[in-house]
Amino acid sequence: LRTFCDENGIKTFAYGAVGEPGPNEDILNNPLLKKIGVAHKKSPEEVALRWVLQSGAAVSVRPTTNFGLGVSVCEEDDGGKCAIGLEKRAGVFGWSLSKKEMTLLDAINGPDDNPTLFSSSGCPGAFVMPK
Numbered sequence: 001l002r003t004f005c006d007e008n009g010i011k012t013f014a015y016g017a018v019g020e021p022g023p024n025e026d027i028l029n030n031p032l033l034k035k036i037g038v039a040h041k042k043s044p045e046e047v048a049l050r051w052v053l054q055s056g057a058a059v060s061v062r063p064t065t066n067f068g069l070g071v072s073v074c075e076e077d078d079g080g081k082c083a084i085g086l087e088k089r090a091g092v093f094g095w096s097l098s099k100k101e102m103t104l105l106d107a108i109n110g111p112d113d114n115p116t117l118f119s120s121s122g123c124p125g126a127f128v129m130p131k
Contacts, residue, residue: 011056011057011058012058013057013059014058017045017049017051017052017059018044018045018048023045027044027048030044032108033048036097036104036105040095042095049061049089049092050092051097051105055102055106
C-alpha cells in the first residue's frame with residue numbers, strides 16, 4: 001500500500017506507531033529499537049516515531065503510552081506525564097536515523113512474516129496486544 005501511495009503522490013498516515021489500540025510491549029521492548037535508541041539516547045517509542053516520519057508518513061502521537069480504546073486523555077493530576085510526553089514526542093524532529101538503521105527497521109517482520117512490526121491489529125499476522 002505504501003509503495004503504491006508513494007508512487008502516486010499519496011501521503012500515508014500512521015495511527016499507531018507504538019501499537020493500536022494501545023501500546024504494544026513487543027514494540028516497546030524490541031531489541032533493535034532499544035539498541036538504536038541507546039545509540040541516539042532515545043526511547044524505543046521515539047525510534048518508532050522517527051522511523052515513521054523518516055519513512056515519509058505522517059504520524060498520530062499521544063502524549064504518553066497510557067492509552068487504549070477510549071483512553072487517551074491527560075489527567076490534571078498525572079504528575080506532569082503528559083507535558084513531559086509531549087516534549088519528548090516533539091524531540092523526534094531534532095535527530096535522524098542512519099540509512100543502515102532505516103534499512104534494519106524496514107526489515108522488521110512481525111508474526112506470520114507480516115512486513116512490518118508497526119502494523120495495526122487489523123492486519124493479518126500483526127502483533128497482538130498482550131492481555
